[in-house]
Amino acid sequence: MVLRKPYLIFLGDAADASDAKTAFGLRDWIREDVVGQMRLPHCRVDLGLPEMTPRRACAAGAGSLVIGIAPVGGGLAPAWISTLHEAAAAGLDIVSGMHTRLREVPGLAEAAARHGVRLHDVREPGRSFTVGSGVKREGRRLLTVGTDCALGKKYTALAIARALQARGVAADFRATGQTGILIAGSGVPLDAVVADFISGAAEALSPAAAPDHWDVIEGQGALCHPSYAGVTLGLVHGSQPDALVLCHDPLLTHLKDAPHVPIAPLPQVLDAYLAAARLTNPKALAVGVALNTSALGEPEALRACRAAEALTGLPATDPIRFGVQTLVDHLLAQQ
């Protein structure tokens, strides 16, 4: 799945910034790939980008209109439909991460065909995969893994890929979830792949590359999560990571959406990930800890990093707050 950038971000009638996480992710990570925003009259979210109609965005070079909002329930609101038709008529591809499929929007598939534009549902793999082979391939790979879901695996991978590029190291961010795919412009929605092909899809996502090239792969789920561990394990096996970065929220003692499951101490979690990773890459190493300290003040955040370092013997940082230089130093020193 390859998307046509740059994007016009559609904010619809979003009432709250928390409904527009995808839009903010795009603005924060790929500002250069966003030409502007389009909002309906009652929209209360503002990215601070130029306001544009689809026609003007197209004239400014935009390739796609991206639905940047995900209201609770994941549905596509009737009020948005005329904008989607307007975008197709203007010559923009339409990209959605919603549960509702774009081809189910009345008349939209026909309009897209008529105007020669494409509809992309980034929750659909859009292709088939073979089963994983487990055969080692060239190139280096870093995978972000977690003690739980939704605690910074995507942001950490993006930050590390950027930091490597800034140092002149050949590196690509590899997206495995919908927002990551919108940011990267390509990727595989790993949790939507048929179970038999998880590791095969991860192999396809990160193909053989030059020996000193880094793929920095967005992790999914958690190995100790009773809902999603199968996806996580297939991703670990298929990624064949040389390096693992463990993402964690220092305030969490139990899984957020399975509160009866305690989170093991970080060294134990790392051991479990390393044991899994070494099936397909015996040289896999842990290179750092990324903490999500957004709920802490700065002194507490620093203390949490030092505590994680003492516990694991690895550099620990909050990638958003303190950057990833220490992780990248350690990564490059180890290889």
Place this chain on the structure above:
Amino acid sequence: MVLRKPYLIFLGDAADASDAKTAFGLRDWIREDVVGQMRLPHCRVDLGLPEMTPRRACAAGAGSLVIGIAPVGGGLAPAWISTLHEAAAAGLDIVSGMHTRLREVPGLAEAAARHGVRLHDVREPGRSFTVGSGVKREGRRLLTVGTDCALGKKYTALAIARALQARGVAADFRATGQTGILIAGSGVPLDAVVADFISGAAEALSPAAAPDHWDVIEGQGALCHPSYAGVTLGLVHGSQPDALVLCHDPLLTHLKDAPHVPIAPLPQVLDAYLAAARLTNPKALAVGVALNTSALGEPEALRACRAAEALTGLPATDPIRFGVQTLVDHLLAQQ
């Protein structure tokens, strides 16, 4: 997915017994649910069952015609199509484990609708699932697990379920693959489920039951298999097994279809499965080893069982050759 028994087994024009594993599995495990066989003129496989047309099978009480053969490639041969139409016209449901879907057979969906019969593709889940919750449910569960694929997990589970029933213990075999589903008459084709829902599908397959009821669940893949471990881990988590039986082929040193991956010693393999199982059931125990000794003479087979017992401290047997009494004794003594 619930199938209408008893079955008429269709052998088509099968040239070789190895193409008819599903048919033999049905005859060997649920002879009482099979009314007869139907063969085309050039068929060279014989189950030794009464020959019947679909019409006669229907009169004899049959509910479904089952395609009992899977030629290399998994395709549905043109020569079979008239028989499928004949079966629909006679009032039989049609059941297939082929890659080709029955609804893609020209005219068959219309014929089925006209005659009020159903088409079942057992490779399709046929329903959606929720993500796994990891919340412990009532009832006891045994899961067969393996050092590799295709070494007896289904047969072992069937043998244990039968042995429990023979002792008056309430027990059900729970099928996770196509042949298992045909034998049980219901089940979930776990490897065809969307990745996010593997453990949820395993939870749905084996719902809460009476405290002393056993679900004996057919394992899939292997935790140390680079192609399929994600499916295996989701099944382990969702099954919440109280008891694990490890299936192994004593002649194997490496995975059959990933020959670069060595198989670890049995105690290490068991430890990995137990660690995974204890996430959702802290009381999970290993209760035995099931060896596939079909390539060995009887003295070597016995020696292999004794060696596995010495290595693991658990009873070891070949379920087909020596029965599962020792495993079931140990299982019931432990609970």
